[in-house]
Amino acid sequence: MRRPLAVAALLAIGCSEPTPPARTGTYGFDASGDVFHWPTERLPVRFYAQPRGNLPRLVQHAIDNWADLFLYGEFTGTLVADSSGADVIVAADSAPDVPPDPGAPVYACSGATSVPSTDAGNRFTEPFHIRLAILPGFTPAQVGACLRRTAIHEAGHALGLFQHSPDPADIMWGPSGATPITADRPSDQDRRTAEVLYHTTPTLLPPP
Ligand SMILES: [Zn+2]
Numbered sequence: 001m002r003r004p005l006a007v008a009a010l011l012a013i014g015c016s017e018p019t020p021p022a023r024t025g026t027y028g029f030d031a032s033g034d035v036f037h038w039p040t041e042r043l044p045v046r047f048y049a050q051p052r053g054n055l056p057r058l059v060q061h062a063i064d065n066w067a068d069l070f071l072y073g074e075f076t077g078t079l080v081a082d083s084s085g086a087d088v089i090v091a092a093d094s095a096p097d098v099p100p101d102p103g104a105p106v107y108a109c110s111g112a113t114s115v116p117s118t119d120a121g122n123r124f125t126e127p128f129h130i131r132l133a134i135l136p137g138f139t140p141a142q143v144g145a146c147l148r149r150t151a152i153h154e155a156g157h158a159l160g161l162f163q164h165s166p167d168p169a170d171i172m173w174g175p176s177g178a179t180p181i182t183a184d185r186p187s188d189q190d191r192r193t194a195e196v197l198y199h200t201t202p203t204l205l206p207p208p
Helices: 004-018 055-067 140-159 187-195
Strands: 047-051 077-079 088-092 109-114 128-132
Touching: 004 077, 047 055, 055 077, 055 088, 055 140, 088 140, 109 140, 128 140, 140 187
Parallel strands: 047 077, 047 088, 088 128
Antiparallel strands: 109 128
């Protein structure tokens, strides 16, 4: 007769003292104190990719990488065929449609995300713009691998991750100079940081 009581006691202890969520292992995401993430009612975020080479598939890959991190659909995105009405516009000179090079990452491309300005009501006035550029002297496969990583990184900025990670194992690592992004996908630390961001009250509002 004692065993059921012991089990019940153990269960009660387990339920009354849940493990608190880890708050370590994240990096900053605000911009001088301002916080942004896409609100639930604006999902899925509409991404437009210029129809150049492999670019639409690279952008879809980036959307999927971020959306797959979240357990409860806090972020979702979709490719749209028309740039008017898009939330994020992605442009590139070209994007070679070849399998990405599996070798060591090289600095064969660069990326930049323009965070829009805000109006008096702290609302973004226009879409986010992502620009990917190809650097000379590399094989199409090396460029393809670089664009694949960089598209995820820049999409992370458009999710609201406005800062860089100091850890090269993270997709949001901020390489300096001629140093490539080395992560193939968001890491556990990227996931934890994005989850904290999407459960933080934003101070900035999405574009109308
Ligand atoms: Zn960056």
